[in-house]
Every structure is written in structure tokens, then in C-alpha cells.
Amino acid sequence: MVEKYHDTFESTLRSYLSERDLIDPILPECDDVEQKWEQIATSFMPDALREFGDYPDAVLAWMIYIGMAVAKYWDVEWNIYDKIPDLYKYIREKRGFDNIDDYICDEVLLLTSDEKATTQKQVVNVASFADSLLMHSGAENGTENAFKCFLITLNSLYRYGCYMQLKRMGYKMTRM
Numbered sequence: 001m002v003e004k005y006h007d008t009f010e011s012t013l014r015s016y017l018s019e020r021d022l023i024d025p026i027l028p029e030c031d032d033v034e035q036k037w038e039q040i041a042t043s044f045m046p047d048a049l050r051e052f053g054d055y056p057d058a059v060l061a062w063m064i065y066i067g068m069a070v071a072k073y074w075d076v077e078w079n080i081y082d083k084i085p086d087l088y089k090y091i092r093e094k095r096g097f098d099n100i101d102d103y104i105c106d107e108v109l110l111l112t113s114d115e116k117a118t119t120q121k122q123v124v125n126v127a128s129f130a131d132s133l134l135m136h137s138g139a140e141n142g143t144e145n146a147f148k149c150f151l152i153t154l155n156s157l158y159r160y161g162c163y164m165q166l167k168r169m170g171y172k173m174t175r176m
Contacts, residue, residue, distance in 0.1 A: 001138060001139065001145055002139075002145055002148045002149060002152070005137045005138070005139070005149050005152060006152045008133075009130075009133055009134075009137075009149075009152060009153060009156055010156055012133060013126075013129075013130065013133070013156055013157075013160060014027075014160075016126070016129055017126065017160060017163075017164065020122070022122060022126075022164050022167065023160065023163045023164055023167055024163065024166070024167050024171070024172060027163055028162075028163060028166050028171060030071070030074065030162060030166070032074055032078060032082065033067075033070050033071060033074050033159075033162050034159065036070055036087055037155060037158060037159075039085075039086065039087070039088075040066060040070070040087055040088045040158065041151070041154060041155065041158075043086050043088040043089050044062075044063070044066070044088045044154070047059075047092070047097050048062075048063075048150075048154065051097070052150075056131045056134075057124065057127045057128050057131050058127075060127035060130050060131055060134075060153065060154070060157055061101065061123045061124060061126075061127035062097075062100045062101065063154045063157040063158050063161065064123050064126060064127060064157045064158075064160065064161035064164070065100055065101050065104045065105075065123060065161060066087075066088060066091060066100070066104070066158060066161065067157065067158040067159060067160065067161025067162040067163075067164075067165070068104060068108075068109060068161045068162065068164060068165035069087075069091055069104045069108045069109070069165075070087060070158075070162060071161070071162040071163075071165035071166050071169070072108050072109055072165055072169070073087070073108070075166075075169055091103065091104065091108075094107065101120065101123070105119060105120070109165070122164075123161075126157070126160075127157070130153055130156075130157055133153070134149060134150065134153050137149045
């Protein structure tokens with residue numbers, strides 16, 4: 001059940017983002033960013049579990065923003081940001097959990113007000129779409145399978161947030 005959810009979620013999310021031209025058709029390989037996942041997930045999980053019941057879309061959106069921020073860090077000064085022991089905590093402590101989106105848009109991505117509004121709309125739509133897929137996963141709430149599906153969702157959103165930001169910054173992948 002969990003493997004099927006993973007495959008379905010990944011392919012459906014990729015199609016959703018591709019149809020909206022939010023990711024490159026050829027997904028980038030960014031090992032540096034992917035290697036940060038476990039540390040970010042471990043640090044993010046207590047906040048995510050506490051907030052998900054009341055604010056599921058926000059929790060999912062925050063993971064997209066975190067992926068976007070890590071992609072930006074990778075692009076500009078990875079030699080500095082790679083040394084930060086807990087990137088999620090570093091981001092969260094700037095303005096608090098409730099304002100992760102504003103901090104990332106304003107101070108990491110350096111978006112104009114129009115770019116910020118567009119980005120927020122895109123991220124909210126993706127998070128809502130992901131939440132719908134998660135709710136229709138077939139996993140019973142509170143079970144181990146539900147938790148595994150939640151982790152799969154967060155991991156995918158982190159990576160696709162990165163892919164979205166790399167595309168926004170002009171990275172274009174080509175077949176080798």
C-alpha cells in the first residue's frame with residue numbers, strides 16, 4: 001500500500017507541476033540538497049505533527065518552501081549553508097514557524113511583492129493538491145502506514161520545492 005502510494009503520489013505530483021510549467025521536464029539531480037533531507041525531516045517532524053491536524057496545507061506548504069530555500073542556499077553559498085547543523089531550525093528561528101513562508105520569500109528568495117504573491121498562490125495550490133492525495137491514500141489515520149505516507153509526501157514536497165526553485169533560477173536540465 002505504501003509503495004503504491006509513493007509511486008502514485010510522485011507521478012501525480014510531477015504531472016501536476018509539469019502541466020503548470022513549475023518544474024523542468026528533466027528533473028535535476030542535486031545530491032547536496034537531498035542529503036539534507038533526513039536532518040531537515042527529523043527537525044521538522046515535531047512541528048509538523050503538532051500542526052498538521054489543524055493546518056495540514058500549511059505544514060505541507062512549509063516543506064515546499066524549505067525545499068525552495070535549500071535550493072537557493074545551494075545556488076548562492078552552499079559552502080556556508082552546508083555547515084549549518086540544522087537548516088530547518090535555522091530557518092524557523094528567523095521569524096517562527098507561522099512565518100516560514102514570509103521569511104523564505106522575503107529574505108532567502110528575495111522576491112518582489114508580485115513574485116511573492118504568485119509564489120504563495122502556487123505553493124498553496126500544490127500543498128492543497130498534495131493534501132488531497134494524502135487524504136485519499138487509503139491509509140487509516142493514526143496508523144504506521146499513514147505516518148509513512150505522510151513522510152513520503154513531505155519528502156516529495158521538499159524535493160519538488162527544490163526543483164521548482166531551480167527552474168525559477170534558470171536551471172535547465174538536458175539529457176546526457
